[in-house]
Amino acid sequence: MLGFLIQRLLQAAAVMVVISALVFVGVFAIGNPIDVLIAPDAPQDIRLDTIARYGFDQPLWRQYLNFVSSLVLGNFGRSFVFNMPVLDLILSRLPATLELTLAALIGATAIGVPLGMYAGYRPHALGSRIVMGLSVLGFSVPTFWIGLLLIMAFAVELGWLPAGGRGDTVAVLGVQWSILTLNGWTHLLLPALTLSLFRMALMIRLTRAGMREAMMSDYVRFARAQGLSDGKVIFGHVLKNISIPLVTVFGLELAATLAFAVVTETIFSWPGLGKLIIDSIQSLDRPVMVAYLMLVAFLFIMINFTVDIAYAALDPRVRSGRS
């Protein structure tokens, strides 16, 4: 296990180095931020001075080396637009996205997995057909449209819930959380629901497929031949078997939603990372883009790593394959 950990950490470090180079070159190729940073009618000497101050006159490789050397010291640079350290900027936005994503994904799993289990256990029942029909909707209807529809219904027409923003927050350990206030929850509900519908549909279909396959397997037939009730067969035997693909998809979706909840955050003016990155791309705020993309890569690596550990906990064959 220790060898596995070290191996994975080295892999992660290598991936991060490659990502940093790719991202830096990619962002460099998008365009020169100097035209965004200063007014077009600024005098030439101010223009040159600004270029020199940000190091835009250096060749690409030198700029990259400067970036990496300050990165090693824990310095991601300063945002051109907000004029504050990038790390602080991102960390101030991260909790909003984190709580939105977790609420959406945990909700999707808590509802989707039981529904999928039912649909797989009784595939021909009317309830199952309804669940499957709705899951097709969840898959095919675009997120922005669902979000707008929810705003129309619950914020505009009924007036039950706010249409956007984050609401009241409470500081815990210097981080602002809105899940700790009732008002925060009313703001969280609609964007979380919007974000969760697709994931819920995914969980339903995945669970159902696993369930149907498992119910026809020999070990289930054998368990039933032992006189186990259906409940014990499902919760004692099947659930652990079908949870392996569920954990994988949960991890991938968690990372993807954290990184790219852009559309939902924009519609609900949720002050999260998605909005930050869109704004940064528009204003060519290079340090923010680079730091953000590296953070996303880091999140993916960490989540995949956790998923691998969860695998080993769930499946003894994975465990022994490693030792």
Next chain:
Amino acid sequence: MTAALEVRGLKTHFFTRDGVVKAVDGVDLTIAPGRVLGLVGESGSGKSVTGLSVLGLIDPPGRIVEGSVRLEGQELVGLNREAARRVRGRKIAMIFQDPMMTLNPVLRVDTQMFMALRAHEPVPKDAARQQALAALGRVGLPDPEQCLTAYPHQLSGGMRQRVAIAIALLHSPSVIVADEPTTALDVSIQGQILQEMQRLSADTGVALVWITHDLAVVSSLAHDIAVMYAGRIVEQGPAEDVLAAPRHPYTRGLLDSVPGEAQPGKKLAQIPGSIPALVDLPPGCAFRARCSRADSACETMPEIADLGGARAVRCFHPLEGR
């Protein structure tokens, strides 16, 4: 003496979109305690469905449409779900073909055995452990302690099948239905398991229904044989007699296709064609299209006829006995 298991006129049909599949269409079986019945047939003959029907494990679109299954005198057909569940695993057990698949890959052996035990009685953990160890010892596993804490993938195929048999034995059932349990194993392991089962059945008085397509297995194990074809029994009787002098052309064909009997270098005899599709089977003997002795009489279904000596055959033109 009451029979351990008595099946009368059992019909299990599957109601599919393409029509009614009469997988089992009027099967009679009787088996006494401590005896081994070999249920022989090709794939698709309905032997596995017969086994599953006896345990009440037929799922929609299939269902038992007619007939009776009596376990030590108790009628099983028509029991409600809960009553049927209480019989399964306690009075009648089943083991399956592939030992790779019948044990849950992600649960330890002890977890699976405790669940099987507690399906029928609340057993404290220590007692459950003792019972599990005893069952594992009874099937000839060399190190029950170690086996108990192992995961299935850490055991060999033969050991896994022994664990499955131990689980089937946990509640000392009166009947075990074994659906090709040795087919997936090496020949040497197969021999050991057969011997073990023979000993268990003699010692404990458990009646075995041994479902197989392998006549060699049957000849070394079974007291009686029932040969199935297209959902019906076509011949039955004491194993020695049936194997020595089969009366049904199909049984003869099966025996002729066993390589052991053949001469080296000579082409192996085979039954032409394959088992017919069971959807909307035409009336008459289902074997007649593959049978050299068939004539117009075979267009009606022959009844199973008693030949004396506990033998019976379903054929208008049976082969001569020796």
